[in-house]
Amino acid sequence: MKFQTRLIHECIEPEKWNGATLPPIYQNASHCHQSAESMSDTFGGKTDQHIYMRLTNPTNQVLEQKLSALEGGKGAIYMASGMAAVTNTCMALLRAGDEFVCGSSLFMSTYLLFTKVFAKYNLTCRIVDPLDLEGMENSINDKTRFIYLETIGNPAIDIPDIQKCADLAHKHGLPLLVDNTLATPYLCRPLELGANVIIHSTTKYLSGHGDAVGGMVIDGGSFDWAASDRFPDFKPFIERKGELALRDKIWREHHINFGSTPAPFHAYLTFIGLDTLGLRMERHMKNTIKVAQHLADHSKVNWVNYPGLKNHPCRATAEKQFGHLGYGGLLTFGMDDQEACFQVINNLKMIYHLANLGDCKTLIIHPASSQYLSFPEQERNQLGIRSDLLRLSVGIEDVEDICNDIDQALTKL
Numbered sequence: 001m002k003f004q005t006r007l008i009h010e011c012i013e014p015e016k017w018n019g020a021t022l023p024p025i026y027q028n029a030s031h032c033h034q035s036a037e038s039m040s041d042t043f044g045g046k047t048d049q050h051i052y053m054r055l056t057n058p059t060n061q062v063l064e065q066k067l068s069a070l071e072g073g074k075g076a077i078y079m080a081s082g083m084a085a086v087t088n089t090c091m092a093l094l095r096a097g098d099e100f101v102c103g104s105s106l107f108m109s110t111y112l113l114f115t116k117v118f119a120k121y122n123l124t125c126r127i128v129d130p131l132d133l134e135g136m137e138n139s140i141n142d143k144t145r146f147i148y149l150e151t152i153g154n155p156a157i158d159i160p161d162i163q164k165c166a167d168l169a170h171k172h173g174l175p176l177l178v179d180n181t182l183a184t185p186y187l188c189r190p191l192e193l194g195a196n197v198i199i200h201s202t203t204k205y206l207s208g209h210g211d212a213v214g215g216m217v218i219d220g221g222s223f224d225w226a227a228s229d230r231f232p233d234f235k236p237f238i239e240r241k242g243e244l245a246l247r248d249k250i251w252r253e254h255h256i257n258f259g260s261t262p263a264p265f266h267a268y269l270t271f272i273g274l275d276t277l278g279l280r281m282e283r284h285m286k287n288t289i290k291v292a293q294h295l296a297d298h299s300k301v302n303w304v305n306y307p308g309l310k311n312h313p314c315r316a317t318a319e320k321q322f323g324h325l326g327y328g329g330l331l332t333f334g335m336d337d338q339e340a341c342f343q344v345i346n347n348l349k350m351i352y353h354l355a356n357l358g359d360c361k362t363l364i365i366h367p368a369s370s371q372y373l374s375f376p377e378q379e380r381n382q383l384g385i386r387s388d389l390l391r392l393s394v395g396i397e398d399v400e401d402i403c404n405d406i407d408q409a410l411t412k413l
C-alpha cells in the first residue's frame, strides 16, 4: 500500500477491538492476572501482557506500532511529550562524562536541556552547524556517543543532508538520531536515509489539531551496538532484545523509572490525527509556498526564510530528501524591528498568536520576546533569534484568507 493509504489502514485490528476501527481507550492503571504464574512470567518478560500503565498500555502500544511502521522502524515508545522522548533517549545513550554532537538549530527546550541541564551531569554537547560536515567530524572524539539533528531546524529552517551525516556518524561507529517533528514521515523518513533513531513531538503535525501532547522515539533497529567499541554498556540489552537493544535500554532504565507515560486519550487523539496527516501536509505546504511568495513580494517585509523559495541555500537538499513533495509548513520573515513585529501580531484578526506549530490553524509568534526571552542577547544572536523575526506556522485554511489577514495587519503599520 502507498503512504496515504497506510496512514489510514496501518495497525487497524477490528477483529481484536469488537469490530471498532479505532483502538479502544484502556483508561486503567493496572491489569489483573488470572494466576500467580502469569504475573511472574510477565514481570520476567516471558509474556507481552500488561502490568501497570507506567510500564505499558494497550492503547499507547497501538500508536507505537503505527508510527514505528510509518517511519520504517522496528519498535517505538510513546511518551508524555516530545521533550520526554528527547530526554529519555539521550540519557539512555549517555553515561556520566560522555559527549555528543548536535546541530545548532535545535528546538528551544532541546537546546536548554542539552546545554544547561545536561551540563549538571557532566554531559557535554558539542554544537555544530548542521550543514558543516567537516565541523561535525572535527567535534567527534573518543567520548562521543551519538550525533543529533533535526530534519528541519526551527526557527533557522535549515535542512541538513541526513544521508551524508549518517555516513559520517557510521564511519566513527556512532548512531545518528533525528528529530523528525517538522518534516513528519509524510515528507521525510530519515531511517531510509541511514539515520538510526527517530524522535517526534506528536503534539505538532502528527496529532495536528493542537489537542494532544505527546512524544515518540522510534528505534530503527539498524545500529550494530556490539560492532562499535563505544557501547560496552549495551551488552545486557543486546542479549535481551537484540536489534532493539536501545529501545529496551530507554524503556527499562529511563521511561518506566522517570515516569514519562502519557494518558491513553492522547494516543487515541493522535491516532485519529494520523488519518489526515497526508492531506493536511499537502495543504500546509501548498499554502506555505504561496504565503512565502506573498510575503517576499510585500514591500513592508524585509526578508523571508523558506526552503521552497528560489535561492534558499537548503532548497537542493530539501528536494533530494523530500522527493519534491514540498518544503514543510514553517517559515520566518523579517520586519524592521521588534516594535513592527509586535504591531503585526497585535493587528492580526484570524491568525492565532500562540506557542505551538503544526496545527490546522495558522499560528504566529515572535520567538525573541517569548520562547527565547530568558536567553542573553548574545546567545540569541548566535542562534539566529533576531529581534526582527516572526515565525509563522501556516495552517490549512483557504490561503487567500491567510494572506488577507497578513495584508491588513501590514497595511496598518
Ligand SMILES: *Cc1c(COP(=O)(O)O)cnc(C)c1O
Residues within 6 Å of the ligand: 081, 082, 083, 084, 086, 107, 109, 110, 150, 154, 179, 181, 182, 200, 201, 202, 203, 204, 213, 214, 215
Ligand atoms: C515541540 C517540539 C519538541 C518538544 O515537544 P513537546 O511535545 O512540546 O514536548 C521537540 N522537537 C521539536 C522539533 C519540536 O517542534
